[in-house]
Amino acid sequence: MKRVVIIGGGYAGIYALRELVKNKNIKITLIDKHTYHNLQPEVYDLIANKSNFADVTIDLTTLCLGFNHDHLEFKNLKVRKIDQHKQKIFTEEEEIVEYDYLIMAAGTRTYFPPQIPGLNSADDIKKLHRAITFKQHFESQLFQKIKDEARQCADTHIVVVGAGLSGVEIAAEMAYYSNKFFERGNFSCDNLKISLVSSSSAILPGLKQDLINISQKRLKSLGINIITNTKLQSVEDGYCVLSNGTKIHHSFVIFTGGIEASTISSELDDVERNGRGQLIVNEHLQTEKHQNIFAIGDIAEIKNKDGELMPPNVTIARISGTCAGKNVLKLIDGKPMGVCDPKLDGILIALGGKYAAGDIYGMLTVSGRLAYEIKKYVFSSYRKPLIKLIKKGYNKLRRM
Structure with a gap:
């Protein structure tokens, strides 16, 4: 049975997982140092008292149970080292996780320039x-x-x-x-x-x-x-x-001056990275030297077919996560992989209260309450399916 490991339970990792669970004959392990998926764009609502902690997180344990995949597990571990030659992941908890295919989805962190004192x-x-x-x-x-x-x-x-x-x-x-x-x-x-x-x-x-x-x-x-x-x-x-x-x-x-890739990216010692530490991938989202290692979301330098660099946002996380999940399954089945050619479907900016501004597919500019409602709908369309899964997982956990 092939072993697929995802490091990172953010947007990209979850979208990859949603594809991988379609194959019931592989073993899937999701690793994250946190027990929850942080809905990052909604954290500002939490700070402004428009939502609470439960509204901006998805529990990863119950989520994995909710997928109803016999060979899916979540491990709350902090990755310390990756040996891509032996295909082993070493953690601070001294647990070793082995893989046949690895999807790096650990995201980014805020970059604090060291030359700015204080x-x-x-x-x-x-x-x-x-x-x-x-x-x-x-x-x-x-x-x-x-x-x-x-x-x-x-x-x-x-x-x-x-x-x-x-x-x-x-x-x-x-x-x-x-x-x-x-x-x-x-x-x-x-x-x-x-x-x-x-x-x-x-x-x-x-x-x-x-x-x-x-x-x-x-x-x-x-x-x-x-x-x-x-x-x-x-x-x-x-x-x-x-x-x-x-x-x-x-x-x-x-x-909020900039980002850099998660430090986990540096654990792949012979994989090419850019100046921000992001892993450089090909059109299938594979790293150059290791065809069984994929990188998705913010931790990867992702380009479209015209060579344009894609910004680190939820849209690119969704597209790259879905594409990588499908490509791993195709690689396992010996089928040709698909090319990842991400396109931005627009941008929506929360501007306080029930007011937002947005660009829809580069064709329509919206602002005010309408833009706010569109933004909430987009968020809800992502969150609702996950809420159903964690409820299923929670009920399953209570029956154990």
Whole structure:
């Protein structure tokens, strides 16, 4: 019986798994250091109290049980080393997992440039536990602010560094949440400020100008201070030092300035990687020297048939995960593999509350409540099937 291992239970790994379970005659092992699949794009809703922990996670144990595959197992392990020649995975828990085919789907992490002093104290909300910690600290400071408002009304200033998709969305959600918080309570101490710092000449670099215009107008209406053409130089005690020579006070610094591949990618010692540590793959999503090792989602450098580099997002995770799952099954069956030619089906940007902006298939720009409802529908269409599976898995677990 062929053994297929997936490292990483994120979007790409789950989509690969959904294909692999169609073959009941292979052994499938899903490995992740976390026990849950983090629905990363929805974490901002968690911070803004629009959802709870259960809404933004999928339990991997019950998910695997829900697939009803006799030879599928989930292992909550942290990978320490991969020996691609002996086809063995070594873990910190000292458990060894063997494979015939390996799918790398461990994703990325926020890149903190070492040349920026003090940046290690910034908040990284890409990781769920760090996002929850930030939420707790922020709400604690809000409480203290209200508690002391009769005596003092100190500024609370959130500085978001990086004005790409993540930076814009978290700034918008935090501003909307804060405005509604003070409005509902009629608190007098409502001097919370949010600054968004972009090293580019505009926010959302690389996106269509009409999306940039809509987003910028929305951010300004929420009271967000947008600083462009400026880099963060250092984070000091209570201040951010910017490249334009100014110092701005901060209560919290959220860094969204870039990503790098999970450190697991470096465990494949003779596999080619790019400058961000992403594994370079061919048109079938295989690594060059090891035809039985695939890489998908954010951990891979994925290009379309025209050689254009694809961005690390949920759409590319879905397409690459599905393609790799199918190709592993074809490889096992001795059939020709398919070519992965990903196409972006658009982009949707959450801009606080029930407001969003989006580009649909490059043909239609939407904004406001309509864009928000489309975004929620897209998320729901992914989450609902997984909820059914984890419910099946939970019921099966209770009968054991």
